[in-house]
Amino acid sequence: MQEQLFFNIDKSDGxxxxxxxxxxxxxxFSGEHAQISIVRFAAGAKGTxxxxxEEQWGHCLSGSGLRFQGEEEVAVKPGDFWRTPGGLPHTMVAGDEGMVVMDIFAPPRKAYREAGSGFAVEDG
Known part of the structure; x- marks a missing residue:
């Protein structure tokens, strides 16, 4: 079987x-050295x-919300993106219309290679 190399943001195949x-x-979606996570927030949903x-980059694709990162609280909207160094506490809260964010992790988060629930905090 050939490895899947092409994906669509609106489909979960692969x-x-x-x-x-x-x-x-x-x-x-995991690769050898990086990982993409398409995160969908309902209106007002709040992360932990x-x-x-792992280093994490985020990009707000649609909607809006607040990014909490270290001591900062920053409003984000489509087109905004940010970097979160490894070890820095962070979370998000979606605005009234919800939000879609693309997160990129390097290296890939081991726990995110498997289906499950929670943010799978990894200290190591």
Whole structure:
């Protein structure tokens, strides 16, 4: 069987599903050295403050919300993107219309290679 190399943001083919928190789901696509997570927030959904050793980049694709990162609270809208160094506590809260965010992890988060629930905080 040939490895899948092409994907669509609106389809989950080839991805791993996780429910991160009430109203927050993701589909995760993993490669050898990086990982993409398409996170969908219902209106007003709030994530859990967490951290992990992997570097994370985020990009707001639609909707709006607040990004909490370290001591910062930043409003985000489509087109905004950010970097979260490994180990820095962070979370998000969606605005009234919900939000879709693309997260990129390097290296890939081991726990996100499997379906499950929660943010799978990894200290190591």
């Amino acid at each position: 991805g791993v599903h996780r429910e991160l928190a009430p109203g927050i789901t993701t589909t995760v 403050l967490h951290h992990h050793p």
